[in-house]
Amino acid sequence: MIPHRSRHLGRKLSLSPRILSCRFSTTTRRSGYDDTITNLKIGKHTRVIFQGFTGRQATANAKESIEWGTNIVGGVKPNGSGEHLGLPVLPSVRAAMEQLKPDATGIYVAAHQAAAAIEEAIEAEVPLIVAVAEHIPVHDIMRIHSILATQSKSRLVGANAPGIISAIGHCRIGFQPLPTFSPGHIGIVAKSGTLSYETVGSLTRAGLGQSLCVGMGGDVIAGTDFVDALKVFETDEDTEAIILVGEVGGTAEEEAADWIRDYKKRVTDPKPIAAVIGGFNAVPGKVMGHAGAWTGLGEGTAESKYKALESAGVTMVDHPAKFGGVMKEILAKSGRNVRKIKQSTAQTKQQSRSYHTYRRPVVPSAFSPHVLDRHQHRSLHLSPSQSTTLLQSYEISVSSSTTSSPNTPNTSSTHFLGITIARSARKPCIIAAPPSHPNHLPTRVHRFPFDYLSGPSHEAITSALAHAQLDAAPAKAKAEAAALIRKLWTLFREKEGIQTSVSLTVKEEEGEGEDGIDVYEPYLFFDDAAFKSNGRHAELHALRDPSTIPEVELEAERNGIVFVRLDAPVQGSNAAESHVDSQDASAPPKEKGPRNFIGTLVNGAGLAMNTIDVLHFRLSQHSDSPTYPSNFLDTGGKATASTIATSFQLILCDPRVAVIFVNIFGGLTLCDMIAEGIIMAFKEVGVEVPVVVRLRGTNEEVGRSVLARAGLPIRAFEDFEDAVREVGRLAGRAARGEGVEE
Known part of the structure; x- marks a missing residue:
């Protein structure tokens, strides 16, 4: 039976009593989740069901897949029955498992329903569970993996x-x-x-x-x-x-x-x-x-x-x-x-x-990504004062002293403890580091995973304290550090954290009651999906301060776009390297050096990252006219013509941009719709810089034809390498002050 120790867990995450009480296949000859890897070998033999079968997206997807040859044998609609697409619809996954004998299930439900759908499939022992939904809360996923670890029948792909x-x-x-x-x-x-x-x-x-x-x-x-x-x-x-x-x-x-x-x-x-x-x-x-x-x-x-x-x-x-x-x-x-x-x-x-x-x-050093989690900016990253207040409600007192103060006691023994996620272990973990120099990032960081449903074990806490070199601390300090870990875990679990961590020092003053630990530098950030998908912790997420976020990023967020400004090194008027200062979120971008940056518009986060990597590695090395990408922009997998027009507007807010590179690989996104969005941007936004477009994927030829017929100064390419060369040529001309030719 799955252990359940916290009354908060069921309340905060709506943990199903049915899931808590059911038994999984822990007594079979298989040893655990790793034994389900062979379930990934799908093919013509694979019998597939859909959860959420009758929904609009699932229906469209099923039609395409069936036509392609996928052996879809039916689907599930909670408490429903009948037929859909000529296939049986059953009221539960267990009923589908008994009657249709599927090898796999595709879960096509919204994020707030996805965790329950995955749990239902695990309980029914479906061999392969595929979850495509984005924004499933990470604590729901950790809870699901705690369940998966107790069985050897079901394998999860996603989410x-x-x-x-x-x-x-x-x-x-x-x-x-x-x-x-x-x-x-x-x-x-x-x-x-x-x-x-x-x-x-x-x-x-x-x-x-x-x-x-x-x-x-x-x-x-x-x-x-x-x-x-x-x-x-x-x-x-x-x-x-x-x-x-x-x-x-x-x-x-x-x-x-x-x-x-x-x-x-x-x-x-x-x-x-x-x-x-x-x-x-x-x-x-x-x-x-x-x-x-x-x-x-x-x-x-x-x-x-x-x-x-x-x-x-x-x-x-x-x-x-x-x-x-x-x-x-x-x-x-x-x-x-x-x-x-x-x-x-x-x-x-x-x-x-x-x-x-x-x-x-x-x-280059300007892009060095070695960064401590405490500098991470997700949608909810609490300020030090907000963090101190929240920690106090969990009986954790934060010292007013800091490592930068000359009066900080024992600054040579700055320890680091917290709770975060061990990604590969698919579990929460204690994160610990031994003493480091004040104001330096912790080194020799180690993670000590534990089961999500059981909480930190005595062994994990003991090991973490030993790694942090707190095992030899005075008895009171050691006990307080262990209690601190448990309190941080409670906060992490109840508020659905990504990381809850602090720095601490060991007091060495003489006198009764004076020894113990000083806690400072709290760092707390939380899963935005828990609020956005499931509406949990509204009071916590109301603490978000939009004034700390650049307006261009807020506008992007309002339109379902992810936008990040890149502060690449640029050449100043004296040819010495400088950096664009963007510390003031409310101020417009400052322009230093020539207007020679490349605005990027890409569908998909991975492709957007790779696009700016290629542009930087290839074009920043030109000694006579180095150029750099100005931004990361992911339109998302369901970009519309309106989204593309808005993306152009966001990019053109930056006065450094000399050319825009649109790099699209259409999967769900249709290349002809992207082309229409680009034309809309020229009409509604006013585009006065050259635009290079590379379209691949669904309806790519139609998209290029749409651009060709528009009669606009758009350079359209099929090949990525050709497009990058043209982007570099145009940006190079801008860097040399030659302007747009032709």
Whole structure:
């Protein structure tokens, strides 16, 4: 039976009594969740049901998938029955499991309903559960993984993922753009949906199809990660080579590198592996679109992920459009057979240029992403005074002393303790670091995971105190530190935190009652999805101070757009490097140096990160006319023409912008609708800088035709490399003061 110790948990997270009381398959011969990895091997044999089957999006998706060949056998509508699309509709997943014998379920319900739907599927022991919804509260996901850890029947893919698709088996459980895929022998696992579509498109154009594509998703915690997928690809007879698509956030890529290193040692003929990493230029203290795209304390950066994979023998590229050519080269060298399935001429359209890998990028100091979690800015990051007040309600007193004060006691023993999330363990954890120099970031950070439903164990607390070098502290100080951990956990759980942490020192004054600990520098931030999707903790989220957020980011948020201004180094009038100062959120951007920045408009967080990486690495190195991207902008996966017009307006608020680069890979997003939005922007916003547009994906030819007929100064491209060269040429002219030609 699943343990349940807190009366708050059921109340705060509406934990189902049915879920709490049910028993899962812990007594079978299987040992646990890892034994469900083989459930990822979907194909023609896979019987699929949909939860939320009769909804509009599920219906459209099911029609496409059935036409493509997916064996959808029915679906679930709570308390409903009958038929839909000529298939049976049942009132519960358990009933569907008994009557339809599905191998997998796709969950097509809104975020506030998704956790309950996943729980229902686990209870019914559906072998594969695919959750595509974004903005499921992270505490709901941790609770679900606490349940999954007690059983060995069900495997979760997602959430916030495009799903999983077998191109060979014509089985899609998700919303991947079907025209992009072709049957073949390359296995793909990706955090980013749009980057995975780019990868697939490049392979298909090169005549290399795909075997199995697993969407890991961009959330803080993934039900299936890189290592899980690699284990499937290793033994999958249809997979001859592997591609990993990673990004900043967490440690999954480094763990994949460790697995690959071991794999190459124990296998005589290892499958070739290539990878791309996004987020080299992610802004410290910002969430880059995906909920999990931020660098936590002690986690790797995009650069460290790149180096780890490269050192493990993985072939690295800087943009997924290169994968087609690269995979041909490394497969040819490996001698593996990739022509088992012949494709038509239309499927094997060759890329117009050869592709090569690139040297490892050097990230300039201005973009150094090594940042402490306490600088993280999510939608709710409490100020020090707000944090102090909230901590007091949990009987945690915060000292008025700080590490910068010369009167701070024992500043040489600055310890760090808190509660956060162990992403790979899929659990909450105690985070601890031994003493560090005052005003320096903690080093030797370590995580001590524990079960979400049980709370911090005595062993985890003891280990954390030992790592923080508090085990030898006076008895009272040690006891207070242990109590502090438990109180931080209570706050973390009840308010659905992402991190609740403090710094502390050990008092050494003489006298009864004087020893103990001083707590200071509180850092608290919380999951915005808990409020936005489920309406929980409204009083806490009402503390958000919009005046601390740049107006352009607030306007973007109001329109469902993620916008982050990039403060890249620019050349001043004396040719000395300077930086754009954006500390005052209410002030307009200051212009220093030439107007030579590149505004970016991209659909999808992963593709947006990768786009600014490529622009920076390629164009900032031009000694005569270096140029830089001005912003990160993710329109989201469901961009409309109106969204595109608004995006242009946001970009053009920045006086540094000399050219706009629209880089779209249409999955759910239609390229013709993007084209209409660009034309709308010219009419309504007034665009006076050159615009370069690269359209790929759904309705790409129609989109380019729409732009061509508009008669506007828009340079449209099919190929990413050609588009980047044109962007660089135009921005370079602006940097040299030559203006727009023609």
